[in-house]
Amino acid sequence: MSVGPDEEPLLAVRDLEVVFHTEREEIHAVDGVSFDIHEGETVGLVGESGSGKSVTARSILGLVDSPGSIEGGKIGFRGDDLTDDNWERHRGDIAIVFQDPSNSLNPVYTVGNQIKEALRIHQGIRGNEATERAVGLLEDVGIPDPRRRVEEYPHQLSGGMQQRAVIAMALACDPDLLVCDEPTTALDVTIQAQILDLLADLQREEDLAILFITHDMGVIEDATDRVNVIYAGEIVERAPTGMLFSEPAHPYTEALLRSIPGRTNAADRLPTIEGEVPTPTGQAEDCRFAPRCPYAFAECHETPPEHVDVGAERSAACLLHEDGSEEAAERTVFDGSEAVSGGDSA
Numbered sequence: 001m002s003v004g005p006d007e008e009p010l011l012a013v014r015d016l017e018v019v020f021h022t023e024r025e026e027i028h029a030v031d032g033v034s035f036d037i038h039e040g041e042t043v044g045l046v047g048e049s050g051s052g053k054s055v056t057a058r059s060i061l062g063l064v065d066s067p068g069s070i071e072g073g074k075i076g077f078r079g080d081d082l083t084d085d086n087w088e089r090h091r092g093d094i095a096i097v098f099q100d101p102s103n104s105l106n107p108v109y110t111v112g113n114q115i116k117e118a119l120r121i122h123q124g125i126r127g128n129e130a131t132e133r134a135v136g137l138l139e140d141v142g143i144p145d146p147r148r149r150v151e152e153y154p155h156q157l158s159g160g161m162q163q164r165a166v167i168a169m170a171l172a173c174d175p176d177l178l179v180c181d182e183p184t185t186a187l188d189v190t191i192q193a194q195i196l197d198l199l200a201d202l203q204r205e206e207d208l209a210i211l212f213i214t215h216d217m218g219v220i221e222d223a224t225d226r227v228n229v230i231y232a233g234e235i236v237e238r239a240p241t242g243m244l245f246s247e248p249a250h251p252y253t254e255a256l257l258r259s260i261p262g263r264t265n266a267a268d269r270l271p272t273i274e275g276e277v278p279t280p281t282g283q284a285e286d287c288r289f290a291p292r293c294p295y296a297f298a299e300c301h302e303t304p305p306e307h308v309d310v311g312a313e314r315s316a317a318c319l320l321h322e323d324g325s326e327e328a329a330e331r332t333v334f335d336g337s338e339a340v341s342g343g344d345s346a
């Protein structure tokens, strides 16, 4: 879906800072992250492991545990700043689906009882009405024979069915925003496709806004309207999904796209991004992607890039996009046919 620029976002994350204090160092896991989600929209947050995606998700739900804490920024939701201790007030309005459904379900309670608990807490629905709603929710998420399944325990369900049951529990809160944190990563590809279809159907039917968090660019392409690419705690590119895939503006996005199977002409080996995501232990003093970037030049190691508009509703944090950058002229836009070269060694 497309949204007008003047429309008030449902969720407005601004300059979010989440810091983990360990004995040895401070880790700035989320470092100045900003993005919006509008009503009924699916927005992606994509990056490698350790990039800060899940910490961002947990921050929105108020689930950052010690030794981590939110130390800056705002999380606006329906006019309230959640970081001003407004999570309880909006507890049922935002629900989350985690990667591993077996961790979200309590093994000693039936699936039905867990859904009914959510209905009682968030909607005040009890007794027979709650049982009927639980059956209806299991039916809505595509679980066959829901009247039997509602009486079953999590171990009696397959992994795909468990994730559907977790989504039913999330819907029992009647949320406006569903945060999906790698919801298909623990599932095989067939079940993954079914869960993606289910989320798309639910979004249309319920007019849900969805924040889709994943490392999988294929999932992002299938499931989202807009994308935020996150690297080492920072958003490095934001764009409508189609544009990001056809003409990525940030070298990290290019590299992620090249590593999707089937998108390059590389005959024998799938290109990978060499090196690892650095752990941000302080304020950025350079471009954190520079050690891995095939386009890096001297200034990249001395100057943290700011976001620059690179088109309608698009921006990228890369010095190549700054006015007058000589290096930009030499850069070629990814067309899916070349392999990534290594970064410089400065």
Ligand code: SF4
Pocket (backbone or CB within 6 Å): 250, 251, 252, 287, 288, 289, 290, 291, 293, 294, 295, 296, 297, 300, 305, 317, 318, 319, 320
């Ligand atoms: S600022 Fe430099 S190192 Fe960073 S992504 Fe852009 S070209 Fe690469």
